[in-house]
Amino acid sequence: MSQTISQTIEQAHIVPDAMIGLRLDQAAAALFDDFSRERLKSWIREGALTLDGQRAQPKSPVPSGATLALHVVLEERDSWQPEAIELEIVFADDQLLVINKPAGLVVHPAAGNESGTLLNALLHYDATLATLPRAGIVHRLDKDTSGLMVVARTLAAQTALVEQLQARSVKREYDAVVTGTPIAGGRIEAPIGRHPSDRKRQAVVAHGGKPAVTHYRVLERFRGHTHVRCRLETGRTHQIRVHMAHQRLPLIGDPLYGGRPRLPPGATEALKEVLREFPRQALHARRLAFDHPVSGETLAFSSELPDEIYMLLDVLREDRESH
Template sequence: MSVPQSETIEAQRSVPETMTGMRLDQVAAELFGEFSRERLKSWINEGALTVDGEPQRPRAKVVGGMQLQLTATLEAREEWLPQAIELDIVFEDEAVLVLNKPAGLVVHPAAGNPDGTLLNALLHHDAQLGTLPRAGIVHRLDKDTSGLMVVAKTLQAHTALVEQLQARSISREYDAVVTGAMISGGTVDAPIGRHPVDRKRQAVVVSGGKPAVTHYRVQERFHAHTHVRCQLETGRTHQIRVHMQHRRFPLIGDPLYGGRLKLPMGGSEALKTLLREFPRQALHARRLAFEHPVDGASMEFHAELPDDMVTLLDTLRADRQARHDEGVS
């Protein structure tokens, strides 16, 4: 296994007009979201992150059109431990890696999950990823959401993919199974921010939230549930889970946003048992499309539904058929 070397980061971001009047450290956290707030604040204080070529204080106010320039050395993080955790790699070349994350795997170490994460697995797969922001991880999936993720393997690829995320040109599509009989699809355009009371949750908020847009369409209807396909324009924390709850169609098995378990009247015992025991939110990142960060080629990947969601849908279909056979609506 090779020893990771430090690398120099050079990146530039333009301040949007909508951020006029905000503090530099707040804007930097939004525009350079691949780095931690602590690291960005340190770079601002060191003069490694400048505004129109000049060093500023973290609390300095910025104006739309200003250019934030970052030039810094990123050292490998010794506290991140490489661990031999199996990865389901869908595609890999010199610049990017696409993988199918299983439910139950945390993406990044944090309080309560210091190791055993996807990041630890990536460092074992390729030690050089230790020099990249968050080991090349440019977007996340919740612990209990399965499906496709793209990881950058070079700083150039990382910068290009982050820019695509910010430009909303990376296409991400999810399968979800929700509680409630949805009549038709639609769009949720509602800002998301920290829940005012429960700090573990996100919520649709009137002020102070970040723009969030989710498009959804019905794939299959059941008696009291719906299989929907969601496409993200933005990538806020828990976005699909929050937006579906906002529309009063929470995801099956969602421990934070699902609310009290609702069992369908007249439903089969098999379905009721499965709904009681379903171990996670029924959400899977099924499709991922982006431009290759080196040659610009269009890349598109698909991941089949995992076994637990296949079983869930099969059980819902069997319940629907039994109702039909018995003449029960």
């Protein structure tokens, strides 16, 4: 049997201007992103997560300067349990797995989010992964980013893959849809560290940040938005989201860094609706390449854009063609 321990979670965040008018559950999911959206909704209903000290409904809009406060006592297990969560396995051998992660799936359990994660799914897929640190997970994708990840199945493979990541020899490309119309792509070299006043956010910082480099190029322009492809040299938390926002090209649907949706003049009703309702940041890990930890063979994988990003691009094209 696994032991349980009690833990008190107390966190508070002031709603940034970019989130004004969002639903309470949407703002909470962005600010308290260690926890699943469903867990946060239940805490809102129970009154454990309050809006300016008052109970509210998950759909309540958040006003400017509001404080979201969480106070909850959790019971945590000291071991994680396998769960029958469907995984899209792109590649598997005795050393590693490559998976295509859907948006909305948290990678690793955290306090208050101990189930329903990729790690729980991996333990169900292969029980031997319980012998490895983090069940073989060597890198992460944000909860609401979709796409390709590699997972080790042996300690030797995990060590080798981590070394490749540290040496920047793993090739990672992402597709993103951003607000703004850059003339051309470019190289962003700007250190990233914890935001000085909000622990849930990262930021480009002048002092104390970790080196971070992102390359991006334009794939398709629309009237007020652009489809770009990003290539990572480094892998900092929220790197693409932070770097693109720093370039004043925030990702569509990003509640933490995206700001309010900006519409081109005379936007179609379909475009207004899709930008208002887009469920997550428009970011997808489309390509992953690395050397096999045993054979040394270079492996490369690609993943098609998920349906919601295809739909977003179609609506942006229709708006462009209508003018």
